[in-house]
Amino acid sequence: MWVQMLFQILWWSPENQTSPFWLNHPLSSSCLFYPQKKTFPNKRGPPSLQKDGNISDTVGGEKQEQDVVQDGEGEEEDKEKKIVSWRGAMIEADQATEPPPSADEKEAAVPRVPANPANTVPLEVSTGTTVDRLEAVRDAFRHAWKGYKDYAWGHDELKPISKSFGEWFGLGLTLIDSLDTMWIMGLKEEFAEAKNWVEKELSFNKNVDVNLFETTIRVLGGLLSTFHLTGDQLFLDKAKDLGSKLMPAFKTPSKIPFSDVNIGKGTAHPPRWTSDSTLAEVTSIQLEFRELSRLTQDPQYQEVANEVMRLVHKLPGKHDGLVPMFINTNSGQFTHKGVFTLGARADSYYEYLLKQWIQGGKAEDDLLEDYLQAVEGVKKHLVRQTGASRLTFVGELSHNRFNPKMDHLVCFLPGTLALGAHNGLPGDHMDLAVELTETCHQMYKQMETGLSPEIVHFSLQASDGRDVVVKPADRHNLLRPETVESLFYMYRFTKETKYRDWGWDILQSFNNYTKVSDGGYTSINNVRDPVNPGPRDKMESFFLGETLKYMYLLFSDDMELLSLDKYIFNTEAHPLPIWPSPPK
Numbered sequence: 001m002w003v004q005m006l007f008q009i010l011w012w013s014p015e016n017q018t019s020p021f022w023l024n025h026p027l028s029s030s031c032l033f034y035p036q037k038k039t040f041p042n043k044r045g046p047p048s049l050q051k052d053g054n055i056s057d058t059v060g061g062e063k064q065e066q067d068v069v070q071d072g073e074g075e076e077e078d079k080e081k082k083i084v085s086w087r088g089a090m091i092e093a094d095q096a097t098e099p100p101p102s103a104d105e106k107e108a109a110v111p112r113v114p115a116n117p118a119n120t121v122p123l124e125v126s127t128g129t130t131v132d133r134l135e136a137v138r139d140a141f142r143h144a145w146k147g148y149k150d151y152a153w154g155h156d157e158l159k160p161i162s163k164s165f166g167e168w169f170g171l172g173l174t175l176i177d178s179l180d181t182m183w184i185m186g187l188k189e190e191f192a193e194a195k196n197w198v199e200k201e202l203s204f205n206k207n208v209d210v211n212l213f214e215t216t217i218r219v220l221g222g223l224l225s226t227f228h229l230t231g232d233q234l235f236l237d238k239a240k241d242l243g244s245k246l247m248p249a250f251k252t253p254s255k256i257p258f259s260d261v262n263i264g265k266g267t268a269h270p271p272r273w274t275s276d277s278t279l280a281e282v283t284s285i286q287l288e289f290r291e292l293s294r295l296t297q298d299p300q301y302q303e304v305a306n307e308v309m310r311l312v313h314k315l316p317g318k319h320d321g322l323v324p325m326f327i328n329t330n331s332g333q334f335t336h337k338g339v340f341t342l343g344a345r346a347d348s349y350y351e352y353l354l355k356q357w358i359q360g361g362k363a364e365d366d367l368l369e370d371y372l373q374a375v376e377g378v379k380k381h382l383v384r385q386t387g388a389s390r391l392t393f394v395g396e397l398s399h400n401r402f403n404p405k406m407d408h409l410v411c412f413l414p415g416t417l418a419l420g421a422h423n424g425l426p427g428d429h430m431d432l433a434v435e436l437t438e439t440c441h442q443m444y445k446q447m448e449t450g451l452s453p454e455i456v457h458f459s460l461q462a463s464d465g466r467d468v469v470v471k472p473a474d475r476h477n478l479l480r481p482e483t484v485e486s487l488f489y490m491y492r493f494t495k496e497t498k499y500r501d502w503g504w505d506i507l508q509s510f511n512n513y514t515k516v517s518d519g520g521y522t523s524i525n526n527v528r529d530p531v532n533p534g535p536r537d538k539m540e541s542f543f544l545g546e547t548l549k550y551m552y553l554l555f556s557d558d559m560e561l562l563s564l565d566k567y568i569f570n571t572e573a574h575p576l577p578i579w580p581s582p583p584k
């Protein structure tokens with residue numbers, strides 16, 4: 001059993017892109033198109049090769065003898081780091097295989113300001129007006145799209161350094177994730193080309209295992225939102241087709257869905273090493289399935305999705321509203337109890353409690369009750385302040401021990417709390433949102449590249465003189481959206497310009513350290529090293545689907561553009577309409 005647990009914990013983490021699908025995935029391409037020259041472990045791989053920084057910190061492995069774990073040490077252990085070519089403000093794709101420079105790896109040697117050697121492409125200059133900023137986001141999108149179009153058209157993800165592509169499910173993930181973003185940004189030509197691909201090429205009749213959660217939030221969510229924005233029946237027809245092909249996932253003894261579905265064969269199964277599903281995954285498909293039922297007038301989607309929420313609602317094993325990270329598809333019970341996080345594997349459970357309640361016209365009391373209880377649980381067990389600057393953060397609880405570790409993923413929380421407060425929930429939710437947004441901003445600001453690492457550890461000791469410690473294995477940035485997402489919500493609800501300015505700084509940093517010259521943006525290995533950030537050769541679909549969309553909405557003065565009183569964003573930033581309240 002312990003071996004099985006270790007397997008699961010070390011291996012599978014969709015939030016951290018550690019999917020093991022490539023092992024049995026017919027379209028798998030982790031290494032198909034060019035040799036792996038990346039230096040940090042590719043996080044899609046077997047447990048023997050991978051370390052999932054998110055999970056391994058909290059279970060097994062480390063000796064934790066105190067109630068509060070202060071584990072900021074070991075930063076000099078970054079032995080894996082080899083540096084891929086770096087030429088300053090824009091990454092030169094064709095230089096990606098140069099031998100690594102002999103960089104001094106000690107933290108003290110890391111320059112505090114971005115290096116800008118003579119041969120760099122000039123940094124973007126803008127006066128910072130709303131119009132300039134919106135245009136800068138559009139430019140960033142066009143640049144990302146150019147790379148995708150040139151080297152990865154119709155495939156799941158762009159590999160911008162090798163000018164190639166990666167396949168996960170073979171469903172054109174980036175293209176579909178981008179549809180509504182292009183519509184919102186008014187990129188008509190690009191949208192038309194993408195629509196043509198959906199019409200002519202997108203097929204769900206293929207023998208491929210897909211992850212239920214990822215396919216739902218990215219593909220089903222993207223198709224449904226594009227249908228709403230455009231009114232084009234094509235997207236609803238595709239959504240219906242996909243929805244029906246995902247249904248076998250729910251044929252389990254407990255009605256808790258399996259993680260994986262073969263959409264061609266109509267079969268579903270859990271990961272090979274366990275019969276558990278991840279809690280966030282099974283509870284973050286509801287907005288989309290419920291909307292599909294509403295649009296098609298076919299209740300089957302809503303019924304299976306609501307049943308999961310009913311089961312989880314009455315399940316024992318919660319800790320003041322906080323939920324464990326796994327649930328068994330046979331027994332329907334929580335497993336691996338005792339670890340509570342707002343990060344990977346649990347995050348969007350909390351987000352979807354609130355958002356389903358809003359989507360359904362605030363009529364479903366169980367959802368509200370679970371959400372309110374969870375926020376109280378977060379405040380009681382997980383919220384702390386740093387010793388140095390009194391930054392408020394959300395840590396983790398591991399078998400009653402507090403771990404001051406926070407995933408960047410947790411930065412969705414301020415936006416969600418603010419959305420709740422906007423919808424009449426307690427004012428102290430907004431107070432917490434304000435404090436957490438400041439912390440997420442600091443997670444960018446305090447890094448030498450101005451980009452947040454994937455995970456930070458906060459220091460509770462004032463004597464440390466610093467708030468944030470970043471372990472070597474946690475220094476990567478995957479172009480994630482959560483902080484920009486929260487900045488968008490905070491700006492909409494407060495109109496405080498600082499949130500826009502913080503977003504603008506983040507865009508500059510993406511342009512300075514992740515933009516690839518021939519098109520595309522890349523995730524990077526080390527946010528603490530502006531000279532050698534270490535491009536990872538991957539542009540996640542959520543950079544176009546979420547990060548740039550939220551950035552655009554943050555800078556737009558049009559508060560009616562996807563009004564938060566009319567739309568609810570799914571966890572992949574695809575807007576779905578809030579339903580009218582049922583008659584009393």
Ligand code: DMJ
Nearest residue numbers: 015348480481542571572
């Ligand atoms: C996205 O796929 C979704 O936002 C998900 O809920 C969390 N992880 C990524 C972005 O970081």
